[in-house]
Amino acid sequence: MYKGTRIQTLYNLLSIVFTILLIGILLYTVSELPVMGDALHPANNEVAAHYLVHGARETGALNAVTAMILDYRAFDTLGELCVLFVSACSVYILLRVDAGRKEEEVEALDRRYEPWNDAILSKAFLFLVPAVFLFGIYITLTGHLSPGGGFSGGAIIGAGLLLYLNAFGLEKTERFMNRIRYRRLNCGALGFYFLAKGYSFFVGANDIKSVISVSDQGNILSAGLIMPLNVCVAIVVSTTVYAVYLMFRKGGFNI
Amino acid sequence: MQGLIAILLALLVLAALAVSASRKLLPAVIIFMSYSLVMSMVWMLLQAPDLAITEAAVGAGITSVLLFIALKRIGELERDLEESEEEIHLSSARGKQEDQSDV
Numbered sequence: 001m002y003k004g005t006r007i008q009t010l011y012n013l014l015s016i017v018f019t020i021l022l023i024g025i026l027l028y029t030v031s032e033l034p035v036m037g038d039a040l041h042p043a044n045n046e047v048a049a050h051y052l053v054h055g056a057r058e059t060g061a062l063n064a065v066t067a068m069i070l071d072y073r074a075f076d077t078l079g080e081l082c083v084l085f086v087s088a089c090s091v092y093i094l095l096r097v098d099a100g101r102k103e104e105e106v107e108a109l110d111r112r113y114e115p116w117n118d119a120i121l122s123k124a125f126l127f128l129v130p131a132v133f134l135f136g137i138y139i140t141l142t143g144h145l146s147p148g149g150g151f152s153g154g155a156i157i158g159a160g161l162l163l164y165l166n167a168f169g170l171e172k173t174e175r176f177m178n179r180i181r182y183r184r185l186n187c188g189a190l191g192f193y194f195l196a197k198g199y200s201f202f203v204g205a206n207d208i209k210s211v212i213s214v215s216d217q218g219n220i221l222s223a224g225l226i227m228p229l230n231v232c233v234a235i236v237v238s239t240t241v242y243a244v245y246l247m248f249r250k251g252g253f254n255i
Numbered sequence: 256m257q258g259l260i261a262i263l264l265a266l267l268v269l270a271a272l273a274v275s276a277s278r279k280l281l282p283a284v285i286i287f288m289s290y291s292l293v294m295s296m297v298w299m300l301l302q303a304p305d306l307a308i309t310e311a312a313v314g315a316g317i318t319s320v321l322l323f324i325a326l327k328r329i330g331e332l333e334r335d336l337e338e339s340e341e342e343i344h345l346s347s348a349r350g351k352q353e354d355q356s357d358v
Contacts, residue, residue, distance in 0.1 A: 004335035065305050139308065157314035162320060241317055248324040 060214035060223035061144035070149070070229045074197045081193065081233060084240045085186060091244050099253035125167035132160035140234040144223040150233025157234060158241025165242070170250070179253035182239050189232040196225055256300065263297050279338075280331045284322045291315040 034041035051068055061067040069077050073125045140153030165173045203210040221227065246253060270290040277283040291314030298307040326332050 063305075073296070103273060149305065152308040152312060155309060155317060159312055159316045162317070179341055245317075245321065248321055248328065 015094055018132070022137060058214070059144075061226050063144055063146065063149070065147075066144045066149050066223075066226060066230070070143075070226045070233075072227065074193075074201075077229075077233065078190075078197065081190060081236045082248065084236055085190065088240045088243050091247045092128055092204065092252065095247045095251050112239075122167040125163050129164050132163060133157060134236070136160060136234070140230050141220065141227065143230040144226045145220070150230040151237055154234035154237025155241065158238035161238060161242040162245050165245070172248075174253070177239075177242060182243055182253070185235050185239050189235040193232045196228065200225055260297065260300050261294055263300070266293050267297070280326055283317055284326065287322070288315050288319040291318070 019071060034043055038044065041144040051072065052064060055064050055067040056062055057074075059067040061071065136153045136156035136159075138153075139148035139156060140150055143149030143153065161173070161177065199208065202208075214222070214224045243253075267290060270286055270293065274283050274290065277286060279330070291310055294314065295310040296301045298310055313345050323332075
């Protein structure tokens with residue numbers, strides 16, 4: 001609109017100045033960060049040491065990262081899951097196709113077309129998709145024993161869902177993943193997470209004996225609540241990925 | 256190890272500059288994808304395999320897929336294709352003219 005005018009030149013100059021300023025501020029902040037492994041820096045206090053020394057015994061999780069995000073700071077993770085849910089909702093509000101809209105108009109938007117499935121894709125994904133799902137489930141279930149957990153496993157399962165959708169079409173995918181199931185899975189996972197972790201924090205803070213025990217380190221059913229919570233995280237992440245993709249592609253679920 | 260990390264970090268800066276410098280949107284998304292892959296290698300070398308898995312799945316996989324869909328939605332993919340076809344057309348036409356001038 002302003003191309004070639006004085007305002008455009010001013011914009012360009014201001015954007016260059018702003019970028020240089022931002023780079024300077026960020027570099028200054030980086031120079032203030034502690035040196036890696038600096039024992040005297042206040043960021044290296046007894047909290048981190050406690051997590052690393054007692055984490056495995058208190059939570060049963062051999063993976064210290066999982067012990068932190070799903071046990072000591074589990075409500076942080078609940079907030080992140082709610083952010084994912086809210087982002088899926090806002091994408092839905094922005095991109096959904098209104099029921100009252102004219103048919104031709106919607107077709108022009110390319111939203112009635114099924115994701116196009118190709119013969120080579122569907123044959124190759126017949127072998128690839130089960131492996132992707134299996135890998136995602138493995139990463140989710142062993143989140144407390146090895147690197148990984150609900151977020152990475154859920155992202156892999158979500159990518160598997162996208163592959164399945166593109167290989168076999170929407171009709172086949174909606175047999176197991178539709179609007180109702182999306183809503184139930186998401187609300188169920190978030191509700192279970194909140195109730196389970198709320199119980200665990202309540203019990204822990206009041207010194208009541210909990211029914212959830214932590215034992216047998218290294219066993220898959222060892223770390224008390226961490227494995228079920230990882231499954232909840234994976235459900236929310238994978239269904240959010242799938243729903244956002246479908247919203248972008250078609251403007252909503254069919255069923 | 257330090258040298259490898261330094262090379263990868265330099266690649267990251269290069270990729271970030273290339274994204275902002277590329278004129279077409281499709282190559283920009285692909286460069287962004289490669290940025291995420293290099294980043295996941297850096298996480299791996301910094302001994303954060305959790306982050307490496309997530310970065311590879313989310314950064315290189317899902318984000319790029321969503322960006323591709325967005326490009327398709329705004330008709331940028333077709334425009335890119337048409338432009339490159341036009342370029343091929345123009346260059347071949349120019350080649351023909353040169354051939355004729357030689358004759």
